[in-house]
Amino acid sequence: MSIKLPPSIVRAPVPVAIPAYVAGEKVIQSLFTGPTGPEDLAFIEDSLKGLELKAAGKLFSEYQRRRKQYKAKSANIWLRMAAGVAREQQERFPVSLKRINEEKRREEVAREWAGQVAAIIDNLTNGFTTTQPAAELLAAAMAPARQWGFSPVLPDLSKEVTDKHLDHAASALARLQDDSWWLRQIRRAYQRHQELIAIMSGDVRRGVSPYVSHRAFMEYRANKTAQARWLADMLVVNEEEELELSLAEAHAASVSNPEVRRVELMVRMRGFEDLAWEQGHAAEFYTWTTPSRFHAWNTVKADRGRSVRNKRYRGTSPKDAQAYLCKQWAKARAAMARAGITVYGFRVVEPHHDGTPHWHMLLFVAPDQRDELRDILGHYACEHDQGEIKNNRSARFDVLAIDPEYGSATGYIAKYIAKNIDGHRVGDDYEAEAQASDTAINVAAWASLWGIRQFQQIGGPAVTVWRELRRLREAVQDPLIELARRAADAGNWAEYIGSMGGVSLPREDRPVKLAHLVIPCASKYGEDLRRLVGVTSAGGCSMRTRLDGWTVIRKSKVLGCGERSELPLSGGSRAPWSSDNNCTGQIELPPLAAxxxxxxxxxxxxxxxxxxxxxxxxxxxxxxxxxxxxxxxxxxxxxxxxxxxxxxxxxxxxxxxxxxxxxxxxxxxxxxxxxxxxxxxxxxxxxxxxxxxxxxxxxxxxxxxxxxxxxxxxxxxxxxxxxxxxxxxxxxx
Known part of the structure; x- marks a missing residue:
C-alpha cells in the first residue's frame, strides 16, 4: 500500500552547482545540466587530479568539444585514456612540471641537478684527492641523469680502456656537471611533453594546426625571426685578406638557405638517376608507414578528409615513431647485407597531419635483386601488428616501380623534397589542406622540435667533400683531387661518384677525404675541436679550402666601428691540420678570452x-x-x-x-x-x-x-x- 504525500510536503531535488571553470578552462554549463552531469564532473575532477594545469586544461577543452559533438559516454572513454597517458608521461619527470614550466624555474632545476652530480663526484673522490675507476665514477654520476632519461654520449668501458676512452668519460662527466647542458635537456624534454599533450588533445591535426601545434609553430617562427635579425646585424671579417661581408649574405649562399638546399638535393638525386641509367639499374619508390598505434588521429576520406581520433593510439610521440622506423630499417639493411644487395638513393621523412612520421625512399638496385629487395623491405615494414592490415599491406608498405618512359625518378621525388623544404611549385598540400608554400614552415618546426632528420642519402660518397671541392676554383696538381674537383665544379654528381670510387666504397677508402685543424682540449668540455679547413687525397696531397682569420663582429651604429661578438671562425697556425690529427704535443687550453x-x-x-x-x-x-x-x-x-x-x-x-x-x-x-x-x-x-x-x-x-x-x-x-x-x-x- 502506497501513501501519497500532499504537494506541500514533496520537495524538489536540490540543484548541484556547476563550477565556472575546470583546470582553468571555462565550463560550458549546458553540457552538464542533465541527470549525469554531477557524476561526470566528479569523474572529470578525479581524472584530471594531479595533472599539470596546462595539460589538464587542454584535455578538458577537448573533452567538452567531444561531449558537445558526440555522446557523453564517448567523451568519458576518451578522457580516461588521454588522462592516463598524460599522467604516465608526467610521471617520467622526477620533479613537478610546475618547476620547469618557465625558463627561470628550469634554470634553477638545472643548477640543482648539476650540483647533485658535482656532489657525487666530490664525495667519491674525497674532494678530488683520490682517484676512482672511470666506469664506477661515470655510473655514479649518471644516476641523476637516468632519472630524467638524459644521457651524454658515453664511452664503452666494458672492454679495454684506452686514453681515448678516458678522455671521452671525462667529457661526459663535464657535461653532467654543467647546468647549461642540463638546461638544454630539460627545456627540450618539457617542450616535447607539451607537444605530445597537444597531439592527444587535438591541437595537432588537419583542419586545426597540421604537423605541429600553433604554440610550437609560433615559438619556431619567433626563433627564426630572432636569428634573421642577428644575421642581419653581424659581419664576417678577415683582416688578413681584407675581406668583409654580411653574415646574412653568407648564410643565404650556404645550404642553410632552403632554396640552395633544395637545389643541391635535386642535383644529387639526378646524379644518382643518371648513374643508374648508365648501369642499367631499376628505380623503386617505397613508402613506409608506422602501425596504427603510433597515429593519434586518422582521416575519413568519405567525409571530406575529416580527422577522427584513432582508438588504437597508445600515447606515443613522433620521436617514438621515428625510432621504430629506424629500428626496422636497421633490420632491413642487415638483411640486405646478408643477401649481398647494394642499393643507393634517398630517404625523405615527412609527417602525417598529426605529426606521425612516415618515410619515402627512392632506391636504385640491380634488376635481378629487385624482387628480393621488395620482399625484405615489405617484411620489416609489416613485421608487427599484422592483424590490422590483414591481406592489404599497402597501408603500411607501398611499392611503385619507376618506368623511365613515363617520367624520371627525380621528377617523382621532387615534390616530396620541395614540400618538406620550401613548398616550391608543389601547389596544394593535401595532407594539411593548405598551400605547401605555407605549410613548409610547419614541417620545419616539426623536424626541429622532435629532432628528426628529414633527408638521408643512402650510399654514395659524402656530400661535405663535394661542397669543399666546389670551393676550389682553380685546377690542382693532384690527379685524385682534380678529377673529383672537376666533377663537383660542373655539378655532375654521377661523375663525382665515379671519381670517388663508386656508390658502395667505404668512407675510409675514398680517394679524397676531409682535412681538419685539430685544437686539443679546446672545447668547453675539454674535447678536441675539429675545424674543417680543406681536403686531402690518398696520395698525400692536401688543399686548403677555407681561409684563416675569419671573425664575426657586430655592425656598429657608428660607421667603421664594431665590437667582437664571437670566436674566430677558423684557427691560425696554432695547431697542425690533417685528415686525422692525433697530435699529443703541447696542451692548448680554452682561455677565458674565448x-x-x-x-x-x-x-x-x-x-x-x-x-x-x-x-x-x-x-x-x-x-x-x-x-x-x-x-x-x-x-x-x-x-x-x-x-x-x-x-x-x-x-x-x-x-x-x-x-x-x-x-x-x-x-x-x-x-x-x-x-x-x-x-x-x-x-x-x-x-x-x-x-x-x-x-x-x-x-x-x-x-x-x-x-x-x-x-x-x-x-x-x-x-x-x-x-x-x-x-x-x-x-x-
Whole structure:
C-alpha cells in the first residue's frame, strides 16, 4: 500500500552547482545540466587530479568539444585514456612540471641537478684527492641523469680502456656537471611533453594546426625571426685578406638557405638517376608507414578528409615513431647485407597531419635483386601488428616501380623534397589542406622540435667533400683531387661518384677525404675541436679550402666601428691540420678570452668583471669569480642561496669550488717541486683553465719571494713559459 504525500510536503531535488571553470578552462554549463552531469564532473575532477594545469586544461577543452559533438559516454572513454597517458608521461619527470614550466624555474632545476652530480663526484673522490675507476665514477654520476632519461654520449668501458676512452668519460662527466647542458635537456624534454599533450588533445591535426601545434609553430617562427635579425646585424671579417661581408649574405649562399638546399638535393638525386641509367639499374619508390598505434588521429576520406581520433593510439610521440622506423630499417639493411644487395638513393621523412612520421625512399638496385629487395623491405615494414592490415599491406608498405618512359625518378621525388623544404611549385598540400608554400614552415618546426632528420642519402660518397671541392676554383696538381674537383665544379654528381670510387666504397677508402685543424682540449668540455679547413687525397696531397682569420663582429651604429661578438671562425697556425690529427704535443687550453668572446665581451668588460663588477649585456648578467666566467639571466647573489625556499645549491657549489681550488693548489706545489708531472696535473683537473690560473698564481708567488733562484731554475722557467703560451693563446682568440 502506497501513501501519497500532499504537494506541500514533496520537495524538489536540490540543484548541484556547476563550477565556472575546470583546470582553468571555462565550463560550458549546458553540457552538464542533465541527470549525469554531477557524476561526470566528479569523474572529470578525479581524472584530471594531479595533472599539470596546462595539460589538464587542454584535455578538458577537448573533452567538452567531444561531449558537445558526440555522446557523453564517448567523451568519458576518451578522457580516461588521454588522462592516463598524460599522467604516465608526467610521471617520467622526477620533479613537478610546475618547476620547469618557465625558463627561470628550469634554470634553477638545472643548477640543482648539476650540483647533485658535482656532489657525487666530490664525495667519491674525497674532494678530488683520490682517484676512482672511470666506469664506477661515470655510473655514479649518471644516476641523476637516468632519472630524467638524459644521457651524454658515453664511452664503452666494458672492454679495454684506452686514453681515448678516458678522455671521452671525462667529457661526459663535464657535461653532467654543467647546468647549461642540463638546461638544454630539460627545456627540450618539457617542450616535447607539451607537444605530445597537444597531439592527444587535438591541437595537432588537419583542419586545426597540421604537423605541429600553433604554440610550437609560433615559438619556431619567433626563433627564426630572432636569428634573421642577428644575421642581419653581424659581419664576417678577415683582416688578413681584407675581406668583409654580411653574415646574412653568407648564410643565404650556404645550404642553410632552403632554396640552395633544395637545389643541391635535386642535383644529387639526378646524379644518382643518371648513374643508374648508365648501369642499367631499376628505380623503386617505397613508402613506409608506422602501425596504427603510433597515429593519434586518422582521416575519413568519405567525409571530406575529416580527422577522427584513432582508438588504437597508445600515447606515443613522433620521436617514438621515428625510432621504430629506424629500428626496422636497421633490420632491413642487415638483411640486405646478408643477401649481398647494394642499393643507393634517398630517404625523405615527412609527417602525417598529426605529426606521425612516415618515410619515402627512392632506391636504385640491380634488376635481378629487385624482387628480393621488395620482399625484405615489405617484411620489416609489416613485421608487427599484422592483424590490422590483414591481406592489404599497402597501408603500411607501398611499392611503385619507376618506368623511365613515363617520367624520371627525380621528377617523382621532387615534390616530396620541395614540400618538406620550401613548398616550391608543389601547389596544394593535401595532407594539411593548405598551400605547401605555407605549410613548409610547419614541417620545419616539426623536424626541429622532435629532432628528426628529414633527408638521408643512402650510399654514395659524402656530400661535405663535394661542397669543399666546389670551393676550389682553380685546377690542382693532384690527379685524385682534380678529377673529383672537376666533377663537383660542373655539378655532375654521377661523375663525382665515379671519381670517388663508386656508390658502395667505404668512407675510409675514398680517394679524397676531409682535412681538419685539430685544437686539443679546446672545447668547453675539454674535447678536441675539429675545424674543417680543406681536403686531402690518398696520395698525400692536401688543399686548403677555407681561409684563416675569419671573425664575426657586430655592425656598429657608428660607421667603421664594431665590437667582437664571437670566436674566430677558423684557427691560425696554432695547431697542425690533417685528415686525422692525433697530435699529443703541447696542451692548448680554452682561455677565458674565448668564453668572453662568445658572450660578446671585450677587454674593458673583462677588467671590470675581474675587479668584481657584474656586466649586463642584452638582459644577461656576466661576472668573473676566482678566474672563472659565469653568466645568467638573473643577477647573482654572492654568499647566499638565490632560491627563496632554502635551497643551498649555490652555496654548496661555491664550497665545492673552494675545495677543488685548495686541492689544485697542493697539486700545483707538487708540480713546482717536481713530484708531479705537468701533463698529469692538467689531465687530473676537472677545469683545465682553472688549473692553469692556479699554477700561474703559485709561480707568481715563487717569483716574488725568490726572484734570483727563480731565474736560475730551468724547471720553473719552463712552467712559466707554458703558462705564458696559454695566456698568449687567450689574447689571440
Amino acid at each position: 668564453e668572453l668572446a662568445r658572450a660578446g665581451l671585450d677587454s674593458v668588460d673583462r677588467a671590470r668583471m675581474e675587479s668584481g663588477a657584474v656586466v649586463v649585456v642584452d638582459g644577461l648578467y656576466h661576472w668573473i669569480r676566482d678566474g672563472r666566467f659565469y653568466q645568467s639571466r638573473h643577477r647573482p647573489q654572492f654568499g647566499r642561496s638565490p632560491a627563496p625556499n632554502g635551497n643551498n645549491a649555490w652555496a654548496e657549489s661555491r664550497e665545492m669550488d673552494r675545495c677543488q681550488q685548495h686541492w689544485l693548489k697542493r697539486q700545483a706545489m707538487a708540480v713546482l717541486i717536481g713530484q708531479l708531472q705537468l701533463d698529469d696535473y692538467i689531465k687530473g683537473a676537472f677545469d683545465t683553465f682553472q688549473a692553469v690560473h692556479i699554477l700561474k698564481t703559485v709561480l707568481d708567488k715563487e717569483r716574488r719571494e725568490a726572484p734570483a733562484s727563480f731565474q736560475q731554475n730551468n724547471h720553473l722557467l719552463r712552467l712559466s713559459g707554458f703558462v705564458s703560451s696559454c695566456q698568449s693563446q687567450g689574447d689571440a682568440l
